[in-house]
Structures are given as structure tokens and as C-alpha cells.
Amino acid sequence: MDYYGSQISALIEELSKLPGIGSKSAQRLAFHIINLPQEQVEKLSATIIEARKKVRYCSCCCTLTDDELCPVCKNPSRNHKQIMVVENSRDLAAYEKIGRYEGVYHVLHGAISPSRGIGPADIRLKELMTRLAGDVDELIIATNSSLEGEATAMYISKLVKPTGIRLTRIASGVPVGGDLEYIDEVTLLRALEGRVLL
Numbered sequence: 001m002d003y004y005g006s007q008i009s010a011l012i013e014e015l016s017k018l019p020g021i022g023s024k025s026a027q028r029l030a031f032h033i034i035n036l037p038q039e040q041v042e043k044l045s046a047t048i049i050e051a052r053k054k055v056r057y058c059s060c061c062c063t064l065t066d067d068e069l070c071p072v073c074k075n076p077s078r079n080h081k082q083i084m085v086v087e088n089s090r091d092l093a094a095y096e097k098i099g100r101y102e103g104v105y106h107v108l109h110g111a112i113s114p115s116r117g118i119g120p121a122d123i124r125l126k127e128l129m130t131r132l133a134g135d136v137d138e139l140i141i142a143t144n145s146s147l148e149g150e151a152t153a154m155y156i157s158k159l160v161k162p163t164g165i166r167l168t169r170i171a172s173g174v175p176v177g178g179d180l181e182y183i184d185e186v187t188l189l190r191a192l193e194g195r196v197l198l
Helices: 006-015 023-035 038-054 089-098 125-132 147-163 185-193
Strands: 079-086 103-107 138-141 166-169
Touching (some): 006 023, 079 089, 079 125, 125 147, 138 147, 147 166
Parallel strands (some): 079 103, 079 138, 138 166
């Protein structure tokens, strides 16, 4: 039943399609947006459209950025011989927040999950292997401690071991089934510092 009229209902429906937004949250957001001044709504919609047009993958590490290279890959003071593999850009941001990792990243944009039809070809492994053909001393695997994250870590390990590159995995302290983006900074730092050879 349509309580609000077609425009409000359409806005609520579109907002409820966003991840983590249920119907009640979508209603609250819709009414908040409707009650904003016109110029704020226009700025919000223009920012969304502009971000969608301009955001792309970094040509080196595959994270999301609005430039050819992301700020981490552009930074000459980073250790470009040490690469940390993460599942998504939010995981990269979680490690950047602790401010202690000085290497660079590689973002897979997913993890191997046969049950969901995601295989090695569906994530950014080909780009990773291309990068490893260059001057790399260490590859740190920092995939989540989920079943999919562990499967991805094992697969990467099998691909990389023959190259002779030092291969490490972040240490425990990251709970099994936990997503890196939700873990506190101290736990992330301990996991990074306590990484183990694979």
C-alpha cells in the first residue's frame, strides 16, 4: 500500500536497495533528504553522480581512486617492494588508519568462493601476478579469516611460492569470520607485526 505518494515511495525503494539499509532506515533517509534545503539535495546528487563517473581502479593496486594511481601507490616514500594483499578497499583503509604499515597494497575485490560462483578469475589475481614479476621482496596476505579468505590465501600461496618471494600471512588476533574493516587498530597492528611465513 502506498502511504506517501509515488515520489516518496520511489525514493524509499531506491534507498532500501543500498547495502545495510532496511525499509525503516530507507524511510528515515528519504524523509531526511526531502527535508534538506534544495541546494544540499542538489549537491548530494551531483556528488554521487560525479563519484560514479570519475572513480575507477588504481592502475597499480586496483583500489578505488579518482586518479590513474591512488595516493598510496603515488607515494615515493612507501616501500614498493612489500605488497599487502587485501580483499577490498575498506580493508586497505583499515590498515592505513593504524599508520604503521609502510608498504603498498593489492586489492582483490573479493575472495574465492565456489559456493557463490566466485573463482580465481573473478578477482584481481592476474594483476597481482603481473606485479609480482617486478621487484618485490615480500607479499603479505591479509585476507579475512573467513572460509573464503583462507581459501584465497591458500590459492595465492600456491601461486607465489615457486617465485621465491617471501610470503607471509597476517597473524591471529583477527578473529575467524571477522572482517578487517570492523577490527580495532591495535588488533590489526598486532596481526601485521605477528605475521608468519607461509
